[in-house]
Amino acid sequence: xxxxKDYLVWEKAHLLVKEVYIxxxxxxxxxxxxxxxQLRRASTSIPTNxxxxxxxxxxxxxxxxxxxxLGSTHEVEYLLLLSFELQYxxxxxxxxxxxxxxxxxxxxxxxxxxxxxEIK
Numbered sequence: 001x002x003x004x005k006d007y008l009v010w011e012k013a014h015l016l017v018k019e020v021y022i023x024x025x026x027x028x029x030x031x032x033x034x035x036x037x038q039l040r041r042a043s044t045s046i047p048t049n050x051x052x053x054x055x056x057x058x059x060x061x062x063x064x065x066x067x068x069x070l071g072s073t074h075e076v077e078y079l080l081l082l083s084f085e086l087q088y089x090x091x092x093x094x095x096x097x098x099x100x101x102x103x104x105x106x107x108x109x110x111x112x113x114x115x116x117x118e119i120k
Contacts, residue, residue, distance in 0.1 A: 004051035009107035013047035013069070016100050020076070023097060027088050035088070039079045045072040046104060063115050066108055073105040 004010050020043040024036045046069045053065025080101065084094040 002054055004047075004054040007050060007054070007111075009104060009111055010047050010050045012100065012104045012107060013043075013050060016076070016097075016104055017043045017047060019097055019100060023083075023089055023093055027083070031088070035079065035083060035086075039076065039083070042072050042075040042079060045069065046076070059115050059119055063112060063119070066112050066115070070105065070108045070112065073101055073108060077101045077105070 017040075020039050024039055027036050049065045049069035049072065053062040053069075056062050056065065077098065080089070080094060080097050083089045084091075089097070
Protein backbone atom coordinates (compact mmCIF):
# COMPACT_ATOMS: atom_id res chain seq x y z
CA UNK A 1 0.00 0.00 0.00
CA UNK A 2 1.01 3.60 -0.54
CA UNK A 3 1.54 6.20 2.13
CA UNK A 4 -1.75 8.08 2.62
CA LYS A 5 0.01 11.38 1.89
CA ASP A 6 0.71 10.13 -1.65
CA TYR A 7 -3.00 10.21 -2.51
CA LEU A 8 -4.24 13.46 -4.05
CA VAL A 9 -7.70 12.70 -2.65
CA TRP A 10 -6.22 12.66 0.86
CA GLU A 11 -4.62 16.09 0.22
CA LYS A 12 -7.94 17.53 -0.96
CA ALA A 13 -9.78 15.99 1.99
CA HIS A 14 -7.19 17.46 4.35
CA LEU A 15 -7.81 20.90 2.79
CA LEU A 16 -11.53 20.37 3.31
CA VAL A 17 -11.02 19.70 7.02
CA LYS A 18 -9.02 22.90 7.40
CA GLU A 19 -11.71 24.80 5.50
CA VAL A 20 -14.44 23.39 7.76
CA TYR A 21 -12.50 24.39 10.88
CA ILE A 22 -12.09 27.93 9.56
CA UNK A 23 -15.71 28.23 8.47
CA UNK A 24 -17.15 26.93 11.74
CA UNK A 25 -15.20 29.45 13.83
CA UNK A 26 -17.88 32.02 13.05
CA UNK A 27 -20.84 29.80 13.96
CA UNK A 28 -22.92 30.74 17.00
CA UNK A 29 -21.62 29.44 20.32
CA UNK A 30 -24.93 27.59 20.76
CA UNK A 31 -23.86 25.26 17.91
CA UNK A 32 -20.56 24.28 19.54
CA UNK A 33 -21.78 20.84 20.66
CA UNK A 34 -24.06 20.26 17.71
CA UNK A 35 -23.45 21.53 14.20
CA UNK A 36 -19.84 22.64 14.73
CA UNK A 37 -18.89 19.35 16.34
CA GLN A 38 -20.74 17.25 13.76
CA LEU A 39 -19.26 19.11 10.79
CA ARG A 40 -15.75 18.90 12.18
CA ARG A 41 -16.04 15.20 13.02
CA ALA A 42 -17.57 14.31 9.65
CA SER A 43 -14.98 16.25 7.68
CA THR A 44 -12.11 14.85 9.75
CA SER A 45 -13.45 11.36 9.12
CA ILE A 46 -12.75 11.64 5.39
CA PRO A 47 -8.92 11.91 5.38
CA THR A 48 -8.74 9.80 8.55
CA ASN A 49 -10.48 6.88 6.83
CA UNK A 50 -8.25 7.26 3.78
CA UNK A 51 -5.17 7.21 6.01
CA UNK A 52 -6.39 4.25 8.05
CA UNK A 53 -7.31 2.33 4.90
CA UNK A 54 -3.81 2.66 3.47
CA UNK A 55 -2.54 0.82 6.53
CA UNK A 56 -4.56 -2.28 5.71
CA UNK A 57 -3.07 -5.26 3.95
CA UNK A 58 -5.58 -5.80 1.14
CA UNK A 59 -7.22 -3.68 -1.50
CA UNK A 60 -10.58 -5.03 -0.33
CA UNK A 61 -9.96 -3.65 3.16
CA UNK A 62 -8.77 -0.33 1.73
CA UNK A 63 -11.97 -0.17 -0.30
CA UNK A 64 -14.11 -0.40 2.85
CA UNK A 65 -12.35 2.62 4.33
CA UNK A 66 -12.73 4.59 1.11
CA UNK A 67 -16.45 3.86 1.16
CA UNK A 68 -16.63 5.12 4.74
CA UNK A 69 -14.84 8.28 3.63
CA LEU A 70 -17.34 8.69 0.79
CA GLY A 71 -20.23 8.41 3.23
CA SER A 72 -18.67 11.17 5.30
CA THR A 73 -18.45 13.45 2.25
CA HIS A 74 -22.21 13.14 1.85
CA GLU A 75 -22.65 13.99 5.51
CA VAL A 76 -20.45 17.09 5.19
CA GLU A 77 -22.27 18.11 2.02
CA TYR A 78 -25.60 18.04 3.87
CA LEU A 79 -24.28 19.80 6.98
CA LEU A 80 -22.86 22.61 4.85
CA LEU A 81 -26.23 23.00 3.14
CA LEU A 82 -27.94 23.16 6.53
CA SER A 83 -25.39 25.72 7.73
CA PHE A 84 -26.05 27.81 4.65
CA GLU A 85 -29.82 27.62 5.04
CA LEU A 86 -29.51 28.60 8.71
CA GLN A 87 -27.44 31.56 7.48
CA TYR A 88 -24.34 30.52 9.45
CA UNK A 89 -22.31 30.74 6.24
CA UNK A 90 -22.65 33.09 3.29
CA UNK A 91 -23.22 32.27 -0.35
CA UNK A 92 -19.55 32.46 -1.44
CA UNK A 93 -18.35 30.38 1.49
CA UNK A 94 -21.02 27.78 0.81
CA UNK A 95 -20.21 27.60 -2.90
CA UNK A 96 -16.45 27.26 -2.28
CA UNK A 97 -16.88 24.66 0.45
CA UNK A 98 -19.43 22.71 -1.56
CA UNK A 99 -17.13 22.74 -4.58
CA UNK A 100 -14.32 21.27 -2.49
CA UNK A 101 -16.65 18.59 -1.05
CA UNK A 102 -17.74 17.62 -4.53
CA UNK A 103 -14.14 17.43 -5.75
CA UNK A 104 -13.28 15.08 -2.89
CA UNK A 105 -16.42 13.04 -3.56
CA UNK A 106 -15.62 12.69 -7.28
CA UNK A 107 -12.03 11.69 -6.52
CA UNK A 108 -13.17 9.09 -4.00
CA UNK A 109 -15.71 7.64 -6.42
CA UNK A 110 -13.03 7.40 -9.09
CA UNK A 111 -10.58 5.67 -6.73
CA UNK A 112 -13.28 3.30 -5.47
CA UNK A 113 -14.16 2.31 -9.05
CA UNK A 114 -10.49 1.79 -9.89
CA UNK A 115 -9.93 -0.48 -6.89
CA UNK A 116 -13.15 -2.42 -7.54
CA UNK A 117 -11.92 -3.13 -11.07
CA GLU A 118 -8.55 -4.26 -9.72
CA ILE A 119 -10.21 -6.65 -7.25
CA LYS A 120 -12.29 -8.38 -9.95
